[in-house]
Amino acid sequence: MPISLKNLFVTKTLWISSLSLTLVTAGLLAVASTSVVNADDEAATLDTTSTETTTQATSTAEATTDSDAEVSSAQAVIYGRYNPLNQFERYVLLQKGTERPSAGGYTANKKAGTYICRQCNARLYLSDDKFESHCGWPSFDDEIKDAVARQTDADGVRVEILCKNCGGHLGHVFSGEQMTEKNTRHCVNSISMKFIPKGKKIPPMIKPLEEQAADQKKATVEESK
Numbered sequence: 084m085p086i087s088l089k090n091l092f093v094t095k096t097l098w099i100s101s102l103s104l105t106l107v108t109a110g111l112l113a114v115a116s117t118s119v120v121n122a123d124d125e126a127a128t129l130d131t132t133s134t135e136t137t138t139q140a141t142s143t144a145e146a147t148t149d150s151d152a153e154v155s156s157a158q159a160v161i162y163g164r165y166n167p168l169n170q171f172e173r174y175v176l177l178q179k180g181t182e183r184p185s186a187g188g189y190t191a192n193k194k195a196g197t198y199i200c201r202q203c204n205a206r207l208y209l210s211d212d213k214f215e216s217h218c219g220w221p222s223f224d225d226e227i228k229d230a231v232a233r234q235t236d237a238d239g240v241r242v243e244i245l246c247k248n249c250g251g252h253l254g255h256v257f258s259g260e261q262m263t264e265k266n267t268r269h270c271v272n273s274i275s276m277k278f279i280p281k282g283k284k285i286p287p288m289i290k291p292l293e294e295q296a297a298d299q300k301k302a303t304v305e306e307s308k
Contacts, residue, residue: 158205159287160289160298161290162290162291162295165289166203166289181254181272182220182273182274184219189221189276193213194210194278195280195281197281198278199277200277201251201275204277204285204288205246205247205248205249205288206227207226207227207230207253208223208225208227214263216270220271222269224262224265224267225265225267226269231256232244233256242256243255249289253272253276254271255270
């Protein structure tokens with residue numbers, strides 16, 4: 084074989100070997116690159132899943148907290164002086180006066196929430212029990228359990244309703260009017276109450292300082308049972 088052809092053969096062989104090595108190297112790099120991308124995708128998927136799980140857990144926890152708060156019947160209690168009242172508030176709550184009927188105040192209020200005593204913050208009524216009676220005063224066909232006291236009015240005919248905690252005058256209760264299925268209407272002065280929208284924190288109920296010792300003793304007895 085002539086030397087020139089031999090050199091040409093060697094050169095061609097080396098070129099083919101170099102090309103094969105290049106292709107193999109490129110293939111390995113492609114596989115490695117694909118592995119890295121897949122690994123990044125997996126990590127991103129795991130991060131997304133983790134974030135979604137955390138978000139769902141947080142949402143569930145928040146929902147549970149809100150639900151527990153809504154169904155809870157307990158109200159925080161503090162001891163001390165009642166809320167200060169202006170002249171007209173004292174006239175209604177302490178002297179058993181009556182505000183004029185109107186569509187103002189809380190009469191037409193349809194927002195969700197809780198009505199509390201203006202003097203002591205005790206919870207009185209829920210918006211779910213409020214209805215339109217067209218009498219000119221806020222009307223409810225039920226009260227929060229153990230929140231409202233009843234006694235015969237000074238006129239000897241009507242039934243007066245009072246805040247059970249502080250004795251503040253609320254209004255009067257009537258039955259037999261067939262306005263709702265419960266057949267009861269609490270006719271309440273707007274000025275006797277404060278409205279706390281749903282989702283807002285209800286302030287603690289205020290009890291007289293002189294009742295603190297008796298309440299603590301009662302709590303101790305209950306705990307020992």
